[in-house]
Amino acid sequence: MSTFNTDKALLLYNKGLAYSEISKKLNVKGSTLRMFFSKNINLGKIKKRQVTVRKKLKEIRLQKKLTQKDVADLAEITRAYYTRIENHTREPSYRVVKKIKSALEYENDDLFDIYKNEEKI
Structure with missing residues (x-):
């Protein structure tokens, strides 16, 4: 094991990077990372929290009467990328999370607290 x-x-991982992105940054095989994560963190709790975040994202967006394209344009990302984030098929980076919060004019940290107070890498 490397x-x-x-x-x-x-x-x-908590910032939402995919295994492939983490493996590139740390120069380690993806299979090694998956083995590490499966043994050392409770993925069930993390995934449950991420699903909650996505539901809240959609709820806020609909309350503000915005389309996914509106949010994506305001956050300076593609609509397809935002859709994947909201549908939980893509994890946003710390930078994108900040842009989405700004686009939604959402000031509370409860929505994205898994990213709160984390240093940039």
Whole structure:
């Protein structure tokens, strides 16, 4: 098993990076990361939290009478990317999370608290 900075791997994962992105940043095989994550964190709790975030995203967007394209344009991302984030098929980076919060004019940290107070890498 290759060695890598496990704290950095967890931080990147919590910021929403995919295994492939983390493996590139840390220069480690994706299969090694999956084995590490499956043994060291409770993926069920993380996935449940992520689904809750996505539901809240949609709820806020609809309350503001915005389309997915409206939010994407305001956040300076593609509509397809935003749709994937909302449908939980893509994890946003820390930078994109900040852009979405700004686009939705959402000030509370409860929606994106898994990203709160994390350093940029």
